[in-house]
Amino acid sequence: MKRVAILLSGGGSNMVRLVESMTGDHPARPVLVMSNDPQAGGLDKARALGVATDAVDHRPFKGDRAAFEAALQAKLEDADPDILCLAGFMRILTPAFTQAWAGRMLNIHPSLLPKYRGLDTHARAIDAGDAEAGCTVHEVTAELDDGPILGQARVPVLPGDTPDTLAARVLLQEHRLYPAVLRRFAAGDRTPITLT
Ligand code: GRF
Numbered sequence: 001m002k003r004v005a006i007l008l009s010g011g012g013s014n015m016v017r018l019v020e021s022m023t024g025d026h027p028a029r030p031v032l033v034m035s036n037d038p039q040a041g042g043l044d045k046a047r048a049l050g051v052a053t054d055a056v057d058h059r060p061f062k063g064d065r066a067a068f069e070a071a072l073q074a075k076l077e078d079a080d081p082d083i084l085c086l087a088g089f090m091r092i093l094t095p096a097f098t099q100a101w102a103g104r105m106l107n108i109h110p111s112l113l114p115k116y117r118g119l120d121t122h123a124r125a126i127d128a129g130d131a132e133a134g135c136t137v138h139e140v141t142a143e144l145d146d147g148p149i150l151g152q153a154r155v156p157v158l159p160g161d162t163p164d165t166l167a168a169r170v171l172l173q174e175h176r177l178y179p180a181v182l183r184r185f186a187a188g189d190r191t192p193i194t195l196t
Contacts, residue, residue: 002028002186005081007072007089008035012042013171014087014108014178019049021179028186032079034072036091052079058091069097083186086140087178095142105140106185108178110170112152113138117145122163122170133157133166135174137181151181151193 004022006015012033019030033046038055046053054075061068068091076084086107098105111121113136125133134154141147153173157166177195184193 002082003031003080004028004083004085004182004186005032005034005076005079006030006046006085006087008033008040008042008087009037009090010040010042010088012040012045012088014174015042015085016045016049017175017179018085018087018182019046019051021183026183026186028083028182031081032076034075036068036089042088054079065092065094066096069094073097073100083182084140085178085182092144093140098140098142101140103139106137106150106178106182107140107145107147108174109136109138109145110167110174112136112154113145113149120163122166125157126161126163126166130157133170135170135177137178148190149192150185150190151177151195153177153195 006018008015015033022029030051032054033051034054035043036056036058038057043053043055056071058068084101084105112134116124132154134152136149137151138149139147153176155169155173173195180193
């Protein structure tokens with residue numbers, strides 16, 4: 001049985017779907033939900049789902065990323081996860097940390113990578129006049145939003161879409177895609193998934 005830790009910064013809607021998916025004959029179980037924000041709403045949701053939680057507030061580290069990550073790593077070692085899922089985790093990780101978790105860390109990004117790495121993905125897709133948008137689950141490497149793609153889901157960009165309406169449409173697909181990719185990844189299968 002694979003042990004999964006989930007890192008989040010906000011409401012944790014992706015974490016909820018991941019935790020809810022890890023039941024029955026699923027090859028993984030959640031062992032920790034951790035945040036860089038002790039007040040993150042996702043921590044309450046994780047506790048309500050019976051999952052252990054922890055937090056390392058990044059603010060006292062004042063940009064010393066290595067020190068912040070050392071604190072994260074210490075708590076992760078206690079939980080001893082096999083897989084790390086970034087789910088709405090909004091801190092950039094150093095190459096040292098991503099190297100330590102190479103091949104064992106996933107992230108969900110709200111665009112059809114390699115398009116629109118970074119932030120404001122929905123506004124950028126609308127401004128570019130794209131007909132399609134979506135989300136990507138990928139392995140995390142040193143380059144931001146750049147690792148091997150493990151799954152994608154596509155949605156139409158509709159006339160009159162705002163970043164918020166598009167984000168809501170994409171989020172529904174994130175909630176389908178991430179659990180599907182995690183289940184396959186936990187079973188040792190890296191064959192990419194495309195959801196339509
Ligand atoms: C989602 O759009 C996800 O793609 C991005 O963070 C946003 C919030 O995710 N990584 P969640 O509701 O906190 O899971």
